[in-house]
Amino acid sequence: MNRIDQLFQNKKKSILSIYFTAGFPGLQDTLPIMEAIEAAGADIIEIGVPYSDPIADGPTIQESNNQALKNGMTLHLLFEQLQQMREKVSIPVILMGYLNPVVQYGMDAFCKKCKEVGVDGLILPDLPMQQYLSEYKSLFDAHDLRNTFLISPQTSEARIREIDQNTDGFIYMVSSASITGARKSVSPEQIAYFERVKAMGLKNPRLIGFGISDSSSFQTAAAHAHGAIIGSAFIHVLRDSKDLKKDIYQYIQSVIS
Amino acid sequence: MDKAIIKVDENGFYGQFGGAYIPEMLYPNIEELRENYESIMASGDFREEFDRLLRDYVGRPTPLYFANRLSEKYGAKIYLKREDLCHTGAHKINNTVGQIILARKLNKKRIIAETGAGQHGVATATVCALMGMECTVYMGAVDMERQKPNVERMRILGANVVPANSGSKTLKDATNEAMRQWINNPVDTHYIIGSVVGPHPYPEMVARFQSVISAEMKVQLMEKEGRENPDLVIACVGGGSNAAGAFYHYYNQADVRLIAVEAAGLGVLSGKSAATTVLGKPGILHGSRTLLMQTADGQVVEPHSISAGLDYPGIGPVHAHLFDSGRGEFVAVEDEHAMQAGIELSRLEGIIPAIESAHAFHALKQIKYRSSDVIVINLSGRGDKDLETYIKWGNY
Numbered sequence: 001m002n003r004i005d006q007l008f009q010n011k012k013k014s015i016l017s018i019y020f021t022a023g024f025p026g027l028q029d030t031l032p033i034m035e036a037i038e039a040a041g042a043d044i045i046e047i048g049v050p051y052s053d054p055i056a057d058g059p060t061i062q063e064s065n066n067q068a069l070k071n072g073m074t075l076h077l078l079f080e081q082l083q084q085m086r087e088k089v090s091i092p093v094i095l096m097g098y099l100n101p102v103v104q105y106g107m108d109a110f111c112k113k114c115k116e117v118g119v120d121g122l123i124l125p126d127l128p129m130q131q132y133l134s135e136y137k138s139l140f141d142a143h144d145l146r147n148t149f150l151i152s153p154q155t156s157e158a159r160i161r162e163i164d165q166n167t168d169g170f171i172y173m174v175s176s177a178s179i180t181g182a183r184k185s186v187s188p189e190q191i192a193y194f195e196r197v198k199a200m201g202l203k204n205p206r207l208i209g210f211g212i213s214d215s216s217s218f219q220t221a222a223a224h225a226h227g228a229i230i231g232s233a234f235i236h237v238l239r240d241s242k243d244l245k246k247d248i249y250q251y252i253q254s255v256i257s
Numbered sequence: 258m259d260k261a262i263i264k265v266d267e268n269g270f271y272g273q274f275g276g277a278y279i280p281e282m283l284y285p286n287i288e289e290l291r292e293n294y295e296s297i298m299a300s301g302d303f304r305e306e307f308d309r310l311l312r313d314y315v316g317r318p319t320p321l322y323f324a325n326r327l328s329e330k331y332g333a334k335i336y337l338k339r340e341d342l343c344h345t346g347a348h349k350i351n352n353t354v355g356q357i358i359l360a361r362k363l364n365k366k367r368i369i370a371e372t373g374a375g376q377h378g379v380a381t382a383t384v385c386a387l388m389g390m391e392c393t394v395y396m397g398a399v400d401m402e403r404q405k406p407n408v409e410r411m412r413i414l415g416a417n418v419v420p421a422n423s424g425s426k427t428l429k430d431a432t433n434e435a436m437r438q439w440i441n442n443p444v445d446t447h448y449i450i451g452s453v454v455g456p457h458p459y460p461e462m463v464a465r466f467q468s469v470i471s472a473e474m475k476v477q478l479m480e481k482e483g484r485e486n487p488d489l490v491i492a493c494v495g496g497g498s499n500a501a502g503a504f505y506h507y508y509n510q511a512d513v514r515l516i517a518v519e520a521a522g523l524g525v526l527s528g529k530s531a532a533t534t535v536l537g538k539p540g541i542l543h544g545s546r547t548l549l550m551q552t553a554d555g556q557v558v559e560p561h562s563i564s565a566g567l568d569y570p571g572i573g574p575v576h577a578h579l580f581d582s583g584r585g586e587f588v589a590v591e592d593e594h595a596m597q598a599g600i601e602l603s604r605l606e607g608i609i610p611a612i613e614s615a616h617a618f619h620a621l622k623q624i625k626y627r628s629s630d631v632i633v634i635n636l637s638g639r640g641d642k643d644l645e646t647y648i649k650w651g652n653y
């Protein structure tokens with residue numbers, strides 16, 4: 001069974017997904033970071049494939065992408081690093097990346113490789129639903145890959161239902177009209193949006209991302225959805241860390257306990 | 258010749274290029290535009306205001322000027338379409354006038370834009386002043402340095418100019434930043450893209466606003482030559498908006514050769530070039546599938562051109578299709594040659610061209626034509642903004 005499906009079957013709330021950029025801070029940090037994330041108690045690992053032009057990302061993730069590319073990270077190298085990951089990591093793993101590097105790698109080869117190394121899902125923010133349905137869905141399904149779409153406060157109810165219909169795994173709720181980046185608190189308008197979507201009775205679980213950074217914002221998100229995704233705030237931890245294992249553990253513990 | 262029909266389909270594709278590859282956060286904005294742009298542009302209100310502003314404010318129709326000495330030198334009948342005489346000094350304002358009227362009809366309150374050479378930024382700041390709308394322009398930090406007068410022009414016009422500090426700090430990065438800011442302000446803000454790039458419907462919408470160039474050419478050629486069609490149209494291509502405008506009404510006239518001129522930079526094979534059709538492969542950038550300069554891993558390569566307006570790693574999807582289908586002929590002109598052509602035009606005709614446009618003139622040396630040919634070169638802009646670059650180059 002796909003590990004994402006399994007997770008959501010067994011755990012209905014306070015799910016924590018952690019994003020980091022492959023190749024950041026160091027080229028060889030990928031697996032150690034993944035192990036540390038799992039050991040610290042997070043539920044999902046989202047690995048960012050670095051791209052030169054990440055248009056949905058704020059300065060923090062832009063910088064981690066740049067650094068990772070400077071360090072020499074490529075999709076080929078990432079798959080090499082992930083080759084043995086299932087000996088060390090058991091929680092679901094999602095690859096998040098912009099479409100162009102994936103298309104250049106070759107969508108067939110990419111899906112095959114994902115399946116081979118044990119990747120469970122994909123987030124390709126600039127893959128439009130129409131193209132997904134007409135060109136890629138059957139390929140993703142054949143490799144047991146869950147494809148996650150994003151929604152934002154501006155997404156219409158009809159569009160949310162369409163996305164829900166055509167998705168399995170989970171729906172990624174972008175917390176506000178924004179690019180990625182750590183923010184302070186959750187506003188009443190955001191809560192109203194979380195509740196509006198909650199009341200729609202979607203078939204897919206929902207995770208809230210963008211701007212979740214600490215225990216308080218995580219608890220708030222978890223109260224209105226099945227859990228949350230932390231990206232930029234975690235990148236800050238990695239960037240400032242002298243001891244990755246210890247700092248990752250402490251940070252994730254501080255969020256979930 | 259291959260009679261490719263150049264027409265956009267309902268999903269925004271020209272052949273295999275185009276589409277709308279955007280994060281879901283931008284979907285409502287793009288959908289709103291896609292659903293409304295054609296009906297708004299077709300409405301009597303819109304047409305009346307657009308035509309009036311182009312005439313009384315921009316100064317259209319721009320002349321089609323028979324370049325006597327240039328014609329003599331090159332041995333053909335060469336006309337210049339004088340977009341350099343538009344208000345603000347380039348064709349860019351045709352598009353910004355159209356988009357600002359559209360933005361108002363969509364009840365938008367704020368305008369954002371990207372700019373490379375600063376011409377599109379100035380044209381946007383200008384129409385924002387005209388309409389009393391708040392304006393923010395994103396510009397690569399490198400471009401702010403090499404096009405200083407335009408930065409100050411935008412500021413005088415009341416725009417807020419924000420440096421883009423990521424990547425190569427040029428046009429591509431300014432575009433990234435504008436898209437991010439649109440994601441952050443999706444409701445009250447309209448993004449005025451400056452070329453035939455971006456997600457559908459931008460490439461087609463911008464091309465239609467610029468198509469006034471070839472619409473006028475037809476009428477003017479009829480007056481001067483007794484025929485609507487020239488033998489060749491030559492235009493430079495950054496993103497490709499002036500070229501799309503100059504080609505638009507000739508796309509499906511197989512007897513008109515369409516010559517698109519890219520920037521070769523220091524040489525196509527020098528590693529410092531912006532000749533996308535030579536160096537690019539199909540890829541996805543800024544919301545459309547197009548030809549794109551990129552590494553084998555799909556990372557976008559930083560281009561180089563002496564002219565900021567051509568310093569872009571892609572081309573509009575319609576141009577990728579013109580190339581792919583064989584309908585367009587593509588030529589790459591080096592920095593040095595463009596500068597020489599700029600000086601030559603200055604000396605022969607008393608017109609100092611924008612360095613972008615100067616590229617189009619050097620193409621005369623790189624293509625074959627007959628002495629009986631009627632050639633129209635789209636003189637997309639004037640050289641005022643480039644004086645510093647001309648002076649630095651110094652070879653005159």
Ligand SMILES: Cc1ncc(COP(=O)(O)O)c(C=O)c1O
Pocket residue numbers: 347348373374375376377451452453493494495496497498499500565566567611613614637638639
């Ligand atoms: C005078 C002039 N010509 C051409 C261009 C290139 O743009 P496009 O290829 O969209 O016409 C620019 C861009 O700034 C410009 O200022």
